[in-house]
Amino acid sequence: MLTSNRQRALRLIVLFGMVSLMADVTYEGARSILGPYLALLGASGAIVGMISGIGELISYGLRPLYGYLTDRLRRPWLLTIPGYAMSVLAVPLLALARAWPVAAALTLIERLGKAVRTPARDTMLSYAASEIGPGKGFGLHEALDQIGAVGGPLVMALILQLSGRYDLAFGILLIPALLTLGILIAARLLYPTPQHLEASPADPGKAPPKGTADPRFRQYLVFVALSVAGLVPFQLLSFHLKQVRIVADPVIPALFAAAMLVDAAAGLLFGALYDRFGLRVLVTIPAFSAVAAPLVFSGYPPLLLIGVMLWGAVIGGQETIMRAAIPSLVVREERGTAYGLFNGVYGLAWFLGSAAMGALYDLSLGGVIAFAIGMELIALSVFLRMPR
Structure with a gap:
């Protein structure tokens, strides 16, 4: 009970x-x-x-x-x-x-x-x-x-x-x-x-939470920025699908709706896994994103569907465990500042990543895929070097 x-x-x-x-x-x-x-x-x-x-x-x-x-x-x-x-x-x-x-x-x-x-x-x-x-x-x-x-x-x-x-x-x-x-x-x-609902620091883990100036939190923000920047924006994907016509127009918003349903389910699953295994679950976000990039641009509808489902799972992870991790990194007294910085970095990375992939798309579809995978691999390397 x-x-x-x-x-x-x-x-x-x-x-x-x-x-x-x-x-x-x-x-x-x-x-x-x-x-x-x-x-x-x-x-x-x-x-x-x-x-x-x-x-x-x-x-x-x-x-x-x-x-x-x-x-x-x-x-x-x-x-x-x-x-x-x-x-x-x-x-x-x-x-x-x-x-x-x-x-x-x-x-x-x-x-x-x-x-x-x-x-x-x-x-x-x-x-x-x-x-x-x-x-x-x-x-x-x-x-x-x-x-x-x-x-x-x-x-x-x-x-x-x-x-x-x-x-x-x-x-x-x-x-x-x-x-x-x-x-x-x-x-x-x-x-x-x-605030009275939190009787003790959330998820103290091996390393206790510190302030927003702590290198561990700053490294986490770098990981967030790289991972978010490498996720293919759905606006670009929907533009691509319209251009190449591998699916009918009504299928495009249906794919987005399906991705949002996966987002909701994945958030619950990722959340449960995070509470059991801690920060290490975050590794799945750049991994899924790197796999999704070539699938969504494959030109083959079954692979496209798998890629879009992975894309939805990545969004679910970003919206849940990326936010859930912050109390284990930052003390309660600076948590508002931490969430503000997290959201600011998230938005800036989304904008810069989307702009870069949009520019690359006009030059080479392969360039978009390479950029997305490259950013996620760098994000993984940053995360793996982050102190636990």
């Missing part, structure tokens, strides 16, 4: 999972139709690309700042609730936009909200996850999160199929937005001081 504190920790993780589920229905649903909506409002392709790029820069680039503020303020709810409110309330307001600059501003507000809340939320999750196992805790959260990430675009597709109205589609997202805030406020009332 679960102890009282473990039960409370599990409930908080489930509450955060439900918050993420509803929030993902809201903004992932919106993001799935934002491009054509901006086009209807008169935006050019260059403007759409610029909005997307600036949005991700805001979302990831500001997370180190808000991670630092999480540690300084010692009140993670003070950032988590406003961050979620900014994100989920900006989305249904898109229904009222009559010009692309208004829609662009709301989109950037949504991305800013994600930057504000993510380090503080992950810090609170780490407190609760320490009671049931960091891997299991983050794995459960990721599984619930991915249900929303898959469900949101499906809801938008259904509404557009039935009505053809973008304003109605965005307006309906007010329902999951309000549910997000309702569950979040309930969690705040039930758990005003979630």
Whole structure:
């Protein structure tokens, strides 16, 4: 049986999972139709690309700042609730936009909200996850999160199929937005001081956690950066599949949805393995990514499917055990800063890796595969030299 504190920790993780589920229905649903909506409002392709790029820069680039503020303020709810409110309330307001600059501003507000809340939320999750196992805790959260990430675009597709109205589609997202805030406020009332759920340092292991300036944490960030930069972005893969036409167009989003389902399942599996075997499980992330690269570009549908499933498993590992590892590396007093740095490095590496592979794709498909495998092999070497 679960102890009282473990039960409370599990409930908080489930509450955060439900918050993420509803929030993902809201903004992932919106993001799935934002491009054509901006086009209807008169935006050019260059403007759409610029909005997307600036949005991700805001979302990831500001997370180190808000991670630092999480540690300084010692009140993670003070950032988590406003961050979620900014994100989920900006989305249904898109229904009222009559010009692309208004829609662009709301989109950037949504991305800013994600930057504000993510380090503080992950810090609170780490407190609760320490009671049931960091891997299991983050794995459960990721599984619930991915249900929303898959469900949101499906809801938008259904509404557009039935009505053809973008304003109605965005307006309906007010329902999951309000549910997000309702569950979040309930969690705040039930758990005003979630740090008390962590009675002792999480997963002390052979080497005790230290500060963010510790070389072991810095080496971990290098490993994260290399591993993330070497993962083929699905946008590039979907572009490639459209160009070579080895599968029909409707199959491409179906492959992505399947990868997200694998993501959810893999997160749970990786989480359980992490709690049993510790940091060594992280070696599977660059290994799977290196194998996935040649498979997804093989031109052979069965190998493509295997590669996409491995790609989804890598995303599941990145979203769970890469986050779950941080409490074993960094002391609680600097955990917000650590999550902010982790997210900032993750976003920068994703951008640089995607840009490099996009440029290489125009020159040589083999160059893309070589780059991806090379980055993952270097990531493996960095990880294997990291002190345990």
